[in-house]
Amino acid sequence: MSPKHRKTLVVAGHGMVGHRFVQAAIERGLTETxxxxxxxxxxxxxxxxxxxxxFFEVGADELSFLPSGEYDDPRVRLVLGATVDGFDPxxxxxxxxxxxxxxxxxxxxxxxxxxxxxxxxxxxxxxxLDGCFVxxxxxxxxxxxxxxxxxxVGAVIGGGLLGLEAANALAQLGLETHVVEMAPRLMAVQVDxxxxxxxxxxIEKLGLHVHxxxxxxxxxxxxxxxxxxxADEEPIPAEVVVFSAGIRPRDxxxxxxxxxxxxxxxxxxxxxxxxxxxxxxxIGECAAPGGRMYGLVAxxxxxxxxxxxxxxxxxxxxxxxxxxxxxxxLGVDVASFGDAFAATDGALELVYADAVTGVYKKLVLSADGxxxxxxxxxxxxxxxxxxxxxxxxxxxxxxxxxxxILPVGRGGVExxxxxxxxxxxxxxxxxxxxxxxxxxxxxxxxxxxxxxCTKAGSTCGSCKPVVKKVVEEFFAAQGRVVDKSLxxxxxxxxxxxxxxxxxxxxxxFDDIVEAHGRGRGCDVCKPxxxxxxxxxxxxxxxxxxxxxxxxxxxAYLANIQRNGTYSVVxxxxxxxxxxxxxxxxxxxAQDFGLYTKITGGQRIDLFGARMEQLPEIWRRLVDxxxxxxxxxxKSLRTVKSCVxxxxxxxxxxxxxxxxxxxxLRYRGLRSPHKLKGGVSGCARECAEARGKDFGVIxxxxxxxxxxxxxxxxxxxxxxLLAGDLDRDTLIRYLDRFLMYYxxxxxxxxxxxxxxxSLDGGLDRVREIVVDDALGLGSELEAAMAWHVxxxxxxxxETLDDPDKLARFVxxxxxxxxxDPNITxxxxxxxxxxxxxxxxxxxxxxxxxxxxx
Amino acid sequence: xxxxxxxxxxxxxxVVCRLDQIEVEGGVAALVGGVAVAIFRTHDGNVYAMSxxxxxxxxxxxxxxxxxxxxxxxxxxxxMHKQAFDLRTGQCLDDAAIRVPTYDVRVxxxxxxxxxxxxxT
Ligand SMILES: Cc1cc2nc3c(=O)[nH]c(=O)nc-3n(C[C@H](O)[C@H](O)[C@H](O)COP(=O)(O)OP(=O)(O)OC[C@H]3O[C@@H](n4cnc5c(N)ncnc54)[C@H](O)[C@@H]3O)c2cc1C
Ligand code: FES
Numbered sequence: 001m002s003p004k005h006r007k008t009l010v011v012a013g014h015g016m017v018g019h020r021f022v023q024a025a026i027e028r029g030l031t032e033t034x035x036x037x038x039x040x041x042x043x044x045x046x047x048x049x050x051x052x053x054x055f056f057e058v059g060a061d062e063l064s065f066l067p068s069g070e071y072d073d074p075r076v077r078l079v080l081g082a083t084v085d086g087f088d089p090x091x092x093x094x095x096x097x098x099x100x101x102x103x104x105x106x107x108x109x110x111x112x113x114x115x116x117x118x119x120x121x122x123x124x125x126x127x128x129l130d131g132c133f134v135x136x137x138x139x140x141x142x143x144x145x146x147x148x149x150x151x152x153v154g155a156v157i158g159g160g161l162l163g164l165e166a167a168n169a170l171a172q173l174g175l176e177t178h179v180v181e182m183a184p185r186l187m188a189v190q191v192d193x194x195x196x197x198x199x200x201x202x203i204e205k206l207g208l209h210v211h212x213x214x215x216x217x218x219x220x221x222x223x224x225x226x227x228x229x230x231a232d233e234e235p236i237p238a239e240v241v242v243f244s245a246g247i248r249p250r251d252x253x254x255x256x257x258x259x260x261x262x263x264x265x266x267x268x269x270x271x272x273x274x275x276x277x278x279x280x281x282x283i284g285e286c287a288a289p290g291g292r293m294y295g296l297v298a299x300x301x302x303x304x305x306x307x308x309x310x311x312x313x314x315x316x317x318x319x320x321x322x323x324x325x326x327x328x329x330l331g332v333d334v335a336s337f338g339d340a341f342a343a344t345d346g347a348l349e350l351v352y353a354d355a356v357t358g359v360y361k362k363l364v365l366s367a368d369g370x371x372x373x374x375x376x377x378x379x380x381x382x383x384x385x386x387x388x389x390x391x392x393x394x395x396x397x398x399x400x401x402x403x404x405i406l407p408v409g410r411g412g413v414e415x416x417x418x419x420x421x422x423x424x425x426x427x428x429x430x431x432x433x434x435x436x437x438x439x440x441x442x443x444x445x446x447x448x449x450x451x452x453c454t455k456a457g458s459t460c461g462s463c464k465p466v467v468k469k470v471v472e473e474f475f476a477a478q479g480r481v482v483d484k485s486l487x488x489x490x491x492x493x494x495x496x497x498x499x500x501x502x503x504x505x506x507x508x509f510d511d512i513v514e515a516h517g518r519g520r521g522c523d524v525c526k527p528x529x530x531x532x533x534x535x536x537x538x539x540x541x542x543x544x545x546x547x548x549x550x551x552x553x554x555a556y557l558a559n560i561q562r563n564g565t566y567s568v569v570x571x572x573x574x575x576x577x578x579x580x581x582x583x584x585x586x587x588x589a590q591d592f593g594l595y596t597k598i599t600g601g602q603r604i605d606l607f608g609a610r611m612e613q614l615p616e617i618w619r620r621l622v623d624x625x626x627x628x629x630x631x632x633x634k635s636l637r638t639v640k641s642c643v644x645x646x647x648x649x650x651x652x653x654x655x656x657x658x659x660x661x662x663x664l665r666y667r668g669l670r671s672p673h674k675l676k677g678g679v680s681g682c683a684r685e686c687a688e689a690r691g692k693d694f695g696v697i698x699x700x701x702x703x704x705x706x707x708x709x710x711x712x713x714x715x716x717x718x719x720l721l722a723g724d725l726d727r728d729t730l731i732r733y734l735d736r737f738l739m740y741y742x743x744x745x746x747x748x749x750x751x752x753x754x755x756x757s758l759d760g761g762l763d764r765v766r767e768i769v770v771d772d773a774l775g776l777g778s779e780l781e782a783a784m785a786w787h788v789x790x791x792x793x794x795x796x797e798t799l800d801d802p803d804k805l806a807r808f809v810x811x812x813x814x815x816x817x818x819d820p821n822i823t824x825x826x827x828x829x830x831x832x833x834x835x836x837x838x839x840x841x842x843x844x845x846x847x848x849x850x851x852x
Numbered sequence: 853x854x855x856x857x858x859x860x861x862x863x864x865x866x867v868v869c870r871l872d873q874i875e876v877e878g879g880v881a882a883l884v885g886g887v888a889v890a891i892f893r894t895h896d897g898n899v900y901a902m903s904x905x906x907x908x909x910x911x912x913x914x915x916x917x918x919x920x921x922x923x924x925x926x927x928x929x930x931x932m933h934k935q936a937f938d939l940r941t942g943q944c945l946d947d948a949a950i951r952v953p954t955y956d957v958r959v960x961x962x963x964x965x966x967x968x969x970x971x972x973t
Contacts (some may be wrong), residue, residue, distance in 0.1 A: 488922070488923070489920075489921075519920070519921040519922075519923075520877065520894070520895050520919075520920050520921040520926075521877075521920040521921070522918070522920040522921070522922065522929065523917070523918040523920065523929035523934050523936075526918050526920060527918070545876075547875060547878070548875050548876070548877045548878045548918070548919065549918070551918070551931075552916065552917075552931035552932070555916060555931075556916070560913070560916075560931060560932065562909070562911065562932075563911055564911035564912050564913045611916075806873075810881065811880075811881050811882050811883045811888070812868060812869040812873055812874075812880040812881065812882050812891075813866075813867075813868045813869055813882045813883060814882075814883045817883060819881070819888055819912050820886075820888075821888060821904075821905060821911065821912035822912070835910075836910040836911065837910075838905075838910075839887065839888070839903060839904075839905035839912070841885070841886040841887045842883065842886035842887075
């Protein structure tokens with residue numbers, strides 16, 4: 001289609017659903033025919049509102065769906081901090097105003113309303129005093145955090161799902177917290193009286209005050225909030241009040257434009273999510289398909305897909321949604337699914353309650369007791385993953401359905417889910433789709449890979465255990481035991497081997513293979529043992545018997561290249577180098593005819609050195625003050641930096657100094673795979689630190705530490721481990737993180753997949769590194785301190801040791817005769833490897849053994 | 853390892869190095885008749901020789917590979933792409949079509965001697 005025929009699609013609102021709509025539009029090719037303009041009122045791109053409460057813990061970056069602030073597809077334009085003020089279906093125009101109040105007009109062919117919902121604030125007197133908040137956006141949470149800093153008591157008005165989340169947040173912020181609910185129980189929409197009572201007991205045990213059946217008459221205070229006046233109860237003192245009394249769809253734009261709205265609010269749409277105007281659509285919480293609005297994200301996502309489908313001419317329709325919920329509130333599991341209140345004619349209830357442990361479980365069964373219609377779980381919702389799909393798929397129940405809710409050990413059955421059962425309700429992924437991803441033709445080999453590829457488990461995460469089980473059962477059924485043995489010689493994982501070596505204090509491969517393995521080892525286990533010994537002993541990798549264990553590159557302390565020559569990379573910490581040193585590198589390259597190239601890690605790689613030339617080249621480099629760059633090792637490579645506050649007018653911290661310090665601290669550290677770091681001096685992130693195993697980004701208050709990034713074939717963005725750290729804390733966390741990785745990762749497993757492989761993922765890493773949950777902190781730090789103290793330059797030591805040098809010869813009987821198989825040709829004025837078509841013999845006239 | 857004691861054969865051997873110049877489960881390259889030959893020493897005390905040229909990567913590097921066992925087979929892994937070669941026969945264990953020429957080799961008085969290329973058997 002030629003550009004002038006391209007259509008314009010305007011999306012109002014860049015929240016969870018607006019974002020999902022744009023993603024689907026890009027993925028399914030709608031941008032081939034449409035330019036998309038997305039207008040979002042918040043200053044940030046869409047983020048995970050469902051996980052809003054974790055903002056206090058992980059910060060805004062971690063919640064963002066689009067950290068770069070733009071979509072990969074250039075045909076999508078994102079306008080943030082701008083509001084859609086109105087639209088006119090006649091002229092098909094929308095009116096915008098930006099943050100400065102500047103107005104402009106856009107013409108559209110199609111308009112999608114994704115404006116979400118707004119918290120409802122009941123009009124009680126004093127509701128607008130200073131210190132009153134709602135709980136919906138990151139901005140709201142920032143304001144609540146600031147207010148909580150100077151307060152001691154907080155109150156939440158509303159004891160529903162969101163109100164309890166807000167109460168959780170206030171408690172986390174250290175406030176004594178009250179929950180005021182007008183209904184006689186908490187979470188009135190999701191749980192029944194008995195479930196609500198169980199929930200109250202849990203929550204009160206945690207020190208929160210719950211007031212049910214309590215109506216707020218007034219917010220007390222002159223300018224600032226001082227408390228709440230309740231009907232029939234003593235007033236509650238409070239300096240922070242959060243309203244969470246329900247939400248209202250943001251349907252004002254449609255009302256003003258004269259479109260139909262639902263009786264109870266929300267833009268009225270048909271099953272294709274089309275409004276009463278044929279070019280205007282509504283999705284997410286602002287929409288009311290068939291007159292009903294949905295306050296959950298999964299139905300919104302489904303609506304987004306339906307509209308993309310409709311615009312592509314497809315048949316998709318929205319016919320209602322699963323309103324099941326599972327959440328963990330203040331550490332208490334709560335789930336509600338299907339017909340939780342037994343509204344179906346003749347429905348039976350099956351209840352299990354244990355007051356001592358605070359568990360309440362209820363199943364709602366069909367009149368014949370054969371089908372599960374719904375249920376409520378409080379205190380232990382582990383069965384949710386299995387039960388919810390049973391409702392939607394309608395499979396027959398076992399003869400004794402009570403087994404389903406009895407605690408494990410007192411019965412409890414394993415249930416085969418049918419293939420069509422929906423496992424992930426947030427992303428509408430069925431069991432069949434998961435099996436497809438791991439089965440033949442699929443590309444996944446683990447549950448975490450399934451989550452990446454199918455999105456199952458990527459939103460609220462409540463289905464993750466079931467995803468994992470489906471994958472494991474499939475592998476087990478196939479007889480595909482995931483064999484974690486290192487190789488045929490060791491029936492151990494790398495981590496187990498690491499522990500074995502540490503416990504026994506082994507120093508030699510021979511002892512290890514004799515006691516714990518079989519045979520004489522191979523190119524897999526020998527380098528692994530070499531790396532483990534290097535991590536534990538800090539010895540020289542070319543020392544004695546460990547020499548023959550070293551992999552190709554470690555064996556000659558250089559990187560082998562395609563024609564059997566090597567490349568040489570001296571360390572240039574942080575990428576900072578003096579002109580004098582640069583000149584030395586140039587002269588060495590010139591004298592030995594080496595090809596030179598700048599690397600991605602801010603240093604210089606010299607290619608084409610014959611093995612027998614390496615000592616001579618390094619003698620020159622070491623004399624000029626260089627040391628090994630360990631480019632050849634599974635070890636720390638570089639810590640890349642931007643120029644930082646010393647020169648850069650945007651920089652807020654000295655990123656170069658920190659990068660140098662970190663590179664010198666961790667140089668020579670042997671690890672399961674290569675390790676890279678980066679330090680950026682401000683949020684512009686010029687050092688691309690989040691593409692590294694550990695990345696540090698300066699903030700006004702200190703440093704943010706990100707972990708688990710890498711480039712390469714499966715790129716990964718590093719994720720925030722901890723924020724606003726001072727230098728000492730940063731280094732302490734990094735010491736622990738790196739040592740824990742070295743001890744527990746698999747061979748050739750980079751930090752990103754390692755983190756994914758841990759039960760609990762990044763949260764687990766945070767528990768161990770930041771919270772020191774295993775009490776390993778000081779041990780890990782001590783191990784790192786030992787490494788730092790024991791560091792020496794491998795190349796300098798090699799040059800000083802005739803024994804080690806003896807191996808750097810082309811031929812044992814002709815030490816200086818160049819191997820005739822190595823040839824070069826010139827390309828762009830430098831030497832590059834010549835092609836070899838077979839072994840070459842040296843003319844017999846060359847005197848073997850004679851000096852060059 | 854060859855066990856030939858025929859004096860006529862012995863004369864065709866080149867002395868390349870002392871045995872202790874080759875590490876156990878290590879290798880060295882030597883020039884024998886102008887050709888690069890890799891000589892290995894295994895844990896059980898045997899010495900083997902084969903062409904240093906790795907036909908898979910087309911580079912003269914095999915002496916720098918890791919020596920180990922696969923089942924009962926002593927082998928060297930190419931340092932380039934890790935293809936395994938049977939030290940006794942030169943047979944590539946990952947590709948039946950590839951075989952590296954082997955050489956007669958023997959140890960006498962603590963010296964390593966390499967003979968001519970073996971005939972294919
Ligand atoms: C604390 C909390 C916890 C939650 N937990 C869960 C949960 O566990 N499970 C679940 O399913 N759901 C949960 N939800 C609900 C879920 O977040 C919403 O269903 C979801 O965000 C709806 O997406 P949306 O895009 O329709 O609305 P939103 O995400 O609110 O996005 C709408 C966006 O449009 C913008 N906007 C509005 N009007 C305009 C305009 N005129 N011009 C420009 N932009 C505009 C808004 O600023 C907003 O950014 C939770 C919500 C909260 C607040
Ligand atoms: S059910 Fe929420 S992520 Fe799967």
